[in-house]
Amino acid sequence: MLHKLKERWGLLLLSLPLVGLGVSFLYLGVLLPLSDWTxxxxxxPVQAQIVSARMKRNYSEGSTTYRAESSYRYQYQGKSYSGDRVDISTGSSSDNDFEYHREILRPLVHAQENNMTVTGWVNPEQxxxxxxxxxxxxGHLLLAGVFALIFGALALGIWAYVLLARPDKTDVSEAQATLKPWLARRDWASATIKSDGKTGMWVLWVFAAFWNLISLPSAIGAVGEALDGNHVAWLALLFPLVGAVITYWAVxxxxxxxxxxPAPLTLEPYPGAIGGQVGGTLEVTLPYQADNRFAVTLQCLHSYYSGSGKNRERHESMVWQSEGLAQTARTAYGTRVQWLFEVEHGLPVSEPPGKRYHLWRVNIKCELAGADFDxxxxxxxxxxxxxxRQLAQVSASNQHPEVAQKREQLLESLFDIRQVPGGVVLHYPAFSSPSSKMVLIVMGAIFSGVGLLVDADGFPAWIFAVxxxxxxxxxxxxLLSSLDVRIDRTELVTRRRLLGVGLGNKHTPRSEITKLFIDESYSSRTGNQHTTYYKIKAELRSGGCKTISHSLPGRELxxxxxxxxxxxxxVPDA
Known part of the structure; x- marks a missing residue:
């Protein structure tokens, strides 16, 4: 127990603010209002004469909060008194429920303007x-109760983890950890590796709950403000839309x-080997069907932090990746999935998590009717x-016949190649690969529309247009431009057209070209899925280079x- 507390004291410190927040929401948001209400x-009842009534707005870090304020006079048992408490809420705290405060304030403003009284309530003892x-x-009470429950549950969860969960590290000796560093991590102490499926599911549900509890009240308040003429407030509706997407993924x-x-994975060899092979087997509780295709992606990633303070974020960049298809077989439990990759020398090894470290991740995915395996x-x-040794009969997943065929088909769709004497002509037509370009066009149109059309009332909406x-x-x-590249015995010619109109030709003597090579263009990421795009370039004797292909998804392609x-x-390749 003491060992756990020493190892995880940081988590205990992290739980203290959660306890404080939970107690604050419980006392100030639930218990105190209930006590006052009782x-x-x-x-x-007394008749109160309204002296003043106004809506107080507070602006802070891009958000607006509201508070109905009023001062009034009243008489009780022949004595005159003055007061400023409007509702059951204590203190002078504000919130973003604009509609509530507006409804409270409306009869008070009417009474002040028409020199009328309103019914108030006085404490007979004071x-x-x-x-x-x-x-x-x-609604306010329920929301505070939910926040108290969430923060309290998180604190209890941290305490339960600190006291009950097994340590991350095993009790191997320092000599063993030096010779076999994978044995020092409890989740790697055997060849059986658990997936992140359960952890990812709970993390997403907690995040969805937090996001929706925070964004929905803000969006409701923003609608009232937008109806009052502040059109930029409509942007707040994007937040509950994001919350719906997060909830969809959690489901x-x-x-x-x-x-x-759980579907645990058994590595073979154990551990995976740089300069050798990385492979494994898993049993999936899925009735065997020969046409089910399990796609496997093996990645070496560099994980690091960027930014500072509030803007500090963890990122992942891809160092190496290989894709393929697994072999499947029928078992008594469902389907056996086996995969294997050859891994070249010189790649980074798995490192302990830290500010900067390298990790290896394998993704196994099969698209099915209903919920996919992923x-x-x-x-x-x-x-x-x-x-x-056990997978000696399994062919390399990236050399699977269907993978090779798919690669050839993709190349044919991306490359329009025509041979000419001494070389080739490559044609990249307009409107090729339209999906990614249309996403860019649509997102650009939305941002531009917000920046150019929305009257932001002091907010610099032009940033969206920029x-x-x-x-x-x-x-x-x-989307609208095409590219032609010709390499023959005499020269390299590149020709760009926009809707068929030539934008000029660029000529490079063939003698200037030393070699062809691939160069990383850009990367995209969806969840844990990374895709790196490459261009083929010609290296020149002058030290420059010429691009001769559009972006190609994946190093192997x-x-x-x-x-x-x-x-x-x-022309020789690198």
Missing amino acids: DMKNWE PEQAVLNRDLRS KLTLRWRRFG RNYEIPVFATGEKS IGLPMFFGGLYA AQEALKSLSLLTG
């Missing part, structure tokens, strides 16, 4: 205490977990050079295209 049932509205805000992960369960496993990979216009026109140019071009043109 006491006010015995307060007596007549200097009075309130104009003693109704309980049930999808839950359905996947319920359908397939699991990620962080696996130990070290420079042991080992080969798999971001959106380059996105819109860049996507439009990429780019390398295959590079070999084909090198073979057809006679």
